[in-house]
Amino acid sequence: NAGVTQTPKFQVLKTGQSMTLQCAQDMNHNSMYWYRQDPGMGLRLIYYSASEGTTDKGEVPNGYNVSRLNKREFSLRLESAAPSQTSVYFCASWYTEAFFGQGTRLTVV
Amino acid sequence: RKEVEQDPGPFNVPEGATVAFNCTYSNSASQSFFWYRQDCRKEPKLLMSVYSSGNEDGRFTAQLNRASQYISLLIRDSKLSDSATYLCVVRVGNQFYFGTGTSLTVIP
Numbered sequence: 001n002a003g004v005t006q007t008p009k010f011q012v013l014k015t016g017q018s019m020t021l022q023c024a025q026d027m028n029h030n031s032m033y034w035y036r037q038d039p040g041m042g043l044r045l046i047y048y049s050a051s052e053g054t055t056d057k058g059e060v061p062n063g064y065n066v067s068r069l070n071k072r073e074f075s076l077r078l079e080s081a082a083p084s085q086t087s088v089y090f091c092a093s094w095y096t097e098a099f100f101g102q103g104t105r106l107t108v109v
Numbered sequence: 110r111k112e113v114e115q116d117p118g119p120f121n122v123p124e125g126a127t128v129a130f131n132c133t134y135s136n137s138a139s140q141s142f143f144w145y146r147q148d149c150r151k152e153p154k155l156l157m158s159v160y161s162s163g164n165e166d167g168r169f170t171a172q173l174n175r176a177s178q179y180i181s182l183l184i185r186d187s188k189l190s191d192s193a194t195y196l197c198v199v200r201v202g203n204q205f206y207f208g209t210g211t212s213l214t215v216i217p
Contacts, residue, residue, distance in 0.1 A: 031203060040117070042196070042209035043153070050203045058204070090152060097143065098198075098205065100152035 002026055006091045006101025013081040013108045021076040021104050023091030031094045032074040033058075034066060036087040037103075043090065049074055081108045110135050115197050115208035123216050126187050130211045132180045132197030141200035142173055144182050146193045147210065153196055156182075187215045 004025045013019055025032065030051045035043040045058030049068040063085060065077045078085060086108045091101040115132045122128050134142075142159035157164065159171040159180050170183040180197055192215050197208035 033205070035207075040209060042113075043207040045204065045206075048203065056203075094205065097155045097158065098145075098153070100154070102152050103150075 004091055004093055004099050004101040006089075006104060008104060009102060011104060011106050013078075013106065015082060015108060017081050018077065018079050019081065019106075020078075021089055021091070021106075022073070023075065023101055024073045025093040025099070026072065027093060027095070027099065028071065029093040029095050029099075030071070032068065033092045033094065033098075034064075034074070034076045035090045035092065036060065036085075037090060038087050046076065046089075081106075083108045112136060112201070112206035113197055113199050113208040115211050117209055117211060119212040119214060121214045121216055122187055124187055124189060126215075127183065127185045128187060128213065129184075130182045130195055130197075130213075132182075132208050134178050134180070134197075134199045134206070136199070136201050137178065139178075139199045139201050142180050143198040143200075144169075144171055144180075145196040145198055145207075147196055148193050156195070184213075187213075189215050189217060191215050 007022045033048040034046040037043045047066040049055045052071045067075050089104045092098045144156040145153040146156045147153040159173045163172045168185045172181045194210040196210045199206045
């Protein structure tokens with residue numbers, strides 16, 4: 001039972017490069033979320049998807065796009081990475097509680 | 110104003126001590142409340158949900174005061190393994206809001 005699987009675990013990008021963070025859950029949850037975590041800021045919501053086919057902006061959506069590919073998968077894309085996007089990214093799926101992926105440590109240089 | 114506010118600490122306590130964390134939330138329409146634990150460089154994991162009647166799980170007790178809009182977590186007989194960051198989480202509709210976390214270090 002894998003829960004939430006998030007890839008990659010680490011990534012270094014140059015400013016202006018693009019990348020997609022992948023997330024998949026095997027718990028049949030409707031709701032999936034992308035957060036970023038920065039020191040002193042806590043977890044901040046980037047985007048969420050309440051159900052397959054829907055996505056909504058969270059607190060800090062600028063510079064990101066998402067795709068809810070199907071019920072299992074919810075990806076996060078950085079089209080043109082900036083140093084301000086250096087962070088730890090967590091994907092989560094929620095039902096009565098949240099289950100998190102292991103995180104992606106992204107550095108933009 | 111932040112949706113959820115926590116004292117960031119750090120709290121440094123000796124083994125066996127009792128320690129309490131508080132958290133306040135701003136939205137009176139908040140529906141569900143949780144405490145999560147996060148170890149260094151790991152993902153958050155559910156410690157316990159918080160109910161209006163209060164709930165206890167071993168050495169951990171969580172309380173919710175809706176009138177004052179605060180949530181508390183009490184840890185009794187602290188263990189070294191309790192060292193972590195404790196996150197207060199509040200659900201409003203489809204959105205979940207996290208506090209910045211309270212850091213706890215239990216000292217031998």
